Amino acid sequence: MDRFDYREGRLYAEDVPVADLARRFGTPLYVYSAGTFRDHYRKIAEAFAALEPLICYSVKVCSNIHVLRLLADEGSGFDLVSGGELYRVLEAGCDPARCCFAGVAKTDDEIRYALERGIHLFNVESEEELENLARLAALAGRPAPAALRVNPDVDPQTHRYITTGKRETKFGVDLERAERVFSNFHASEGARHVALSGIHIHIGSQIVTVEPYVRAVEKVLELVRRLRNRGLEVTTLDIGGGFGAHYEGEEALGADAFARAIVPLLKGTNLRTIMEPGRFIAGNAGILVTRVQYIKAGGDRKFLLCDSGMHHLIRPALYGSYHYIWPVRGADFVPRRRTRDEKMPGTECVDVVGPICESTDFLAKERCLPPVERGDLLAVFSAGAYGMTMASEYNSFPRPAEVLVEGDQARLIRRRGTYNDLVAPEKDL
Numbered sequence: 041m042d043r044f045d046y047r048e049g050r051l052y053a054e055d056v057p058v059a060d061l062a063r064r065f066g067t068p069l070y071v072y073s074a075g076t077f078r079d080h081y082r083k084i085a086e087a088f089a090a091l092e093p094l095i096c097y098s099v100k101v102c103s104n105i106h107v108l109r110l111l112a113d114e115g116s117g118f119d120l121v122s123g124g125e126l127y128r129v130l131e132a133g134c135d136p137a138r139c140c141f142a143g144v145a146k147t148d149d150e151i152r153y154a155l156e157r158g159i160h161l162f163n164v165e166s167e168e169e170l171e172n173l174a175r176l177a178a179l180a181g182r183p184a185p186a187a188l189r190v191n192p193d194v195d196p197q198t199h200r201y202i203t204t205g206k207r208e209t210k211f212g213v214d215l216e217r218a219e220r221v222f223s224n225f226h227a228s229e230g231a232r233h234v235a236l237s238g239i240h241i242h243i244g245s246q247i248v249t250v251e252p253y254v255r256a257v258e259k260v261l262e263l264v265r266r267l268r269n270r271g272l273e274v275t276t277l278d279i280g281g282g283f284g285a286h287y288e289g290e291e292a293l294g295a296d297a298f299a300r301a302i303v304p305l306l307k308g309t310n311l312r313t314i315m316e317p318g319r320f321i322a323g324n325a326g327i328l329v330t331r332v333q334y335i336k337a338g339g340d341r342k343f344l345l346c347d348s349g350m351h352h353l354i355r356p357a358l359y360g361s362y363h364y365i366w367p368v369r370g371a372d373f374v375p376r377r378r379t380r381d382e383k384m385p386g387t388e389c390v391d392v393v394g395p396i397c398e399s400t401d402f403l404a405k406e407r408c409l410p411p412v413e414r415g416d417l418l419a420v421f422s423a424g425a426y427g428m429t430m431a432s433e434y435n436s437f438p439r440p441a442e443v444l445v446e447g448d449q450a451r452l453i454r455r456r457g458t459y460n461d462l463v464a465p466e467k468d469l
Contacts, residue, residue: 042324043073044421050369051419055448058329058368062417065441066456067331068348070428072102074110074446076325081114084283084317087299091306091313094160096140098281098318099125101425102326104442106453108132111321117160119281119316123150126157136160140278140314142189142240144169144210148176155182161314162186163240163278165212167221174230187238187278190218190263192256194243211242215263222267237273239264242280245319248291250301253279257305264311277306281316285323287362287422295320319425326424328353328440329368330403332416333395342390344412349394349401351434353420353427357400365392365404368417373410383408392418396435428454436462 043054051058053071061071085095096117099108103125108118109132117138118129129139141154142163151173154162164170164186177184189212213221218239225236243256257279264274279302284292306313330348337343355361366374375384383389387408394401403420412418431439438457443450 042076043079044327044419046374049374051366053327053445053450056445056450058327058419059417061443061445061450062329062331062368064450065443065452067329067417068352068440069329070326070423070440070442070454071329071450072104072107072326072424072442072444072453074444076424077107077110077321078114080321080325081111081116081317083295084315084320085115087295088303088313088315090299090303093313093315094138096138096314096316097321098316099128100429101318102322102427103128103429104444104453105132106444107322108134110444119318120154120159123147123153126150126154126159130157140187140240140316142242148172151176152180155180155184158182160185161238161276161278162234163189163238164236165189167213170221170225170234170236171230174228174233177233184234185238186234186236187240187276188213188218188221188236189240189242190215190260192241192243192259194252194256194259212240215259218263219266222272223270226272238276238278239274240278240280240314242278242316243282245282246284247282248284248293250293250298253298254301254305257302261305261309264309275310275312276314277309277311278314278316281318281320283317283320285319285422285425287323287364292320323422323425326422326427328420328423328427330394330418330420332412332414332418334414335412342388344390344392344409344418346392346394346403346418348420348440349396349403350398351394351396351401351437352431352440353403353423354430354432355426356403357398363403363423364421365407365409365418366421367410367412368419386410395437433457433462438462 054073094117096119097111098119112134120126120139120141121143136157136159139159140161141159144165173184191212191214239260241256267274286292330346332344332346334345350357387410389406392404441456442454444453
């Protein structure tokens with residue numbers, strides 16, 4: 041799972057007390073475990089080794105260049121959805137030839153940038169994008185390798201906001217249209233400039249059962265069979281990402297469970313497999329540390345007013361997501377991690393909220409926690425995925441710092457934002 045654990049009532053990140061990190065770097069603070077990133081990447085690589093896949097970590101999940109460099113050292117490629125993410129990968133010293141570029145509204149500038157850098161694959165999301173890619177590739181004099189994103193119309197049984205593989209969605213094209221797009225494009229002038237020889241799927245995120253993947257892969261393999269029977273070359277299948285992480289308990293499956301179901305379907309198909317894991321690798325590799333500023337009783341409720349909130353971790357406000365929260369130190373006991381809270385002796389029901397001027401600014405509601413005081417530290421667990429990457433400067437709060445821990449060493453990998461950072465792009469125009 042991760043390398044955050046309590047020892048004699050004190051929370052450690054690997055071998056470093058989290059309270060020491062807060063004292064050294066301040067709060068709010070994102071803390072990452074290098075060992076957890078490595079462990080989770082290796083679990084996927086080992087589980088799917090029989091397919092020799094290109095594993096492209098999803099940059100949008102946690103995009104700090106030091107994290108990207110760590111994963112590149114493990115052999116990872118990268119899944120991109122913007123020119124900015126490609127820039128991050130390049131700044132981290134990673135190989136663009138191991139990158140796949142998705143995204144529904146790629147600009148001409150982004151496409152040209154990716155062509156110039158020689159990325160591995162464009163995951164194309166619409167017919168018009170495919171035509172535009174061919175135009176830009178012709179102008180650049182660079183052939184563009186491409187896969188067509190296909191929606192297999194499978195319900196992954198996850199939150200509706202992170203379901204992406206149903207028939208009607210802004211992403212990709214449906215199965216029936218996909219066959220027509222392939223055929224028409226291969227008969228067009230654009231085929232001289234774009235090597236459309238792959239299929240891409242991505243059915244959603246935080247998926248905790250194997251059945252949606254099995255159904256999706258089976259449907260797409262049937263499409264591949266039909267295309268090949270028509271003499272069309274299909275050499276690559278990008279199965280996307282979406283493997284879940286632990287938030288509440290042990291709800292997520294291990295990589296080996298997904299591999300046992302998926303690998304037999306793809307063995308012997310003569311398809312190069314690409315994978316795009318993100319949350320599975322990063323979700324439990326990070327925590328958000330926040331300090332209680334005030335405690336307020338309001339009617340029947342008690343509020344812990346903290347220095348972090350939806351501007352740093354928007355998932356609870358946006359998705360109603362659950363994150364386990366517990367004091368960094370000082371509690372008489374620590375319950376089993378990531379369980380839905382029951383009323384336990386010595387706890388009280390509180391709302392953990394932030395400083396933002398919105399009623400939706402909360403990290404947890406009606407959460408049973410031991411009594412805390414002004415100045416105490418709280419740890420918000422499973423915050424490594426879609427935490428800092430979705431953070432904002434709303435209400436003109438600077439962004440938090442980020443720290444990477446490895447063993448008994450910790451280093452700053454992003455400095456804390458400043459007031460000057462808030463206005464710098466608006467000055468000297």
